[in-house]
Amino acid sequence: MADTSRDTTIEEMAARSLAETDGELIVLAHSMGGRVAMEMGRQAPDRIRAMVLANANAEGLGEHELAHREARIAEANKDMIAYARGWVPKVISAASKQKPDLVAAILKMVEDCPPEVQERQNRALITRPDPTMYLREMCFPVLLLSGSEDHLSTRASNEEIARHLKDAEFWVIEDAAHLLPFEQPQELIATILRWFGRKEIKLI
Template sequence: MNNTRPAIVLLHGLLCDADTWADFIGPLSRLGHVMTANLSGIGSLPEAARDVLASATGPLIVVGHSMGGRVALEMARQAPARCHALVLMNTGYQGLSEGEAEKRMALVRAARSEGVQAIAKDWLDGMIAPRTRSDAALMARMRAMVLRSTPESFAGQIRALIERPDATDLLGRIACPVLFMSGTEDRWSPLDRHADMASRVPDAVLEAVEGAGHMAPFEAPEACLSAIIGWLARRGLVA
């Protein structure tokens, strides 16, 4: 490592955008330059990783949520020397599972024929903890974000996920420290999957986000921020 302070790159997930990080940007900006990548138009995870790497310079701390976590892994594959730390939230590492492609493509067909609004409610309901549904303001915020996506953008993201590389072998080769995080109520990318990932990485820590579902950056931003900043400070990656 050199003495240049790493930039912090924030990568959002499927049907999300930079609003994922609305509560994170201010606090993290006090630690270094923060960049929020736009993954709305992607069609390939490796290509998305290449584009993000090209848009940033120097060493990086990469924070990826859900699909963004998979892009972060591809960045670590392509530029291991530049990735000084990874924070992987509510994500996964394996390739396509049996029956997954058809389920994902059914959502694409619905979005193309009826608009993203046709899938927004059911999709969000599957991503959040039960208690989150009672927070009307948060639900409205997340729904508005989902509705900012277009059917074609969604289709491209789904194509990227269906064609995603399996990162099993990569995990054991990651040289930088990794913080894995997942909500205790995440049914899509459960905590035990993150424990499995952490066991495969040479230098990894697992953090459980109590009471949060798959949308932990929205559902528990303070807990997520505290865990990230504390971990970075303990590793000497931020002042």
């Protein structure tokens, strides 16, 4: 499990993840973790056997993104519980919103995140590197996944990542949005395992 809570840049997060592991890796990443994973692929391409990116994107800083992230940082620093209750409904699917236990678990996960970690990660994303500059150099297979209702990691943004890669597949999982690993964990695992089988990727 990579620790992305202590560093201030995507590059540092990737370097820590590589330094705290040995040998070849199959990297599974979600959301911001996808940025870290792609940077790991740049820093140590010979160590990566395969990569799975769920709800990722490679887009640059949007026109209003800086102001949006600063507002998120301020809101979370003021009241993490209120922040969680405002953010979570925006990133899960309509079906997920009808599952009280799931919503409660996601809310608790966000509420338990220290505000200083949330701020560090948002600032790391503000200064994120542009992975499209080096994706073509990655020769390992990559599986891209997103939820059918994800407005942050869209079909278009995933197809743009795939266009830069030598060996990539993109799949959409229904009844999920940006928190795919929480919303549809069994379908996500099954899809990854099927892809491992087609690519003859051995886990041991």
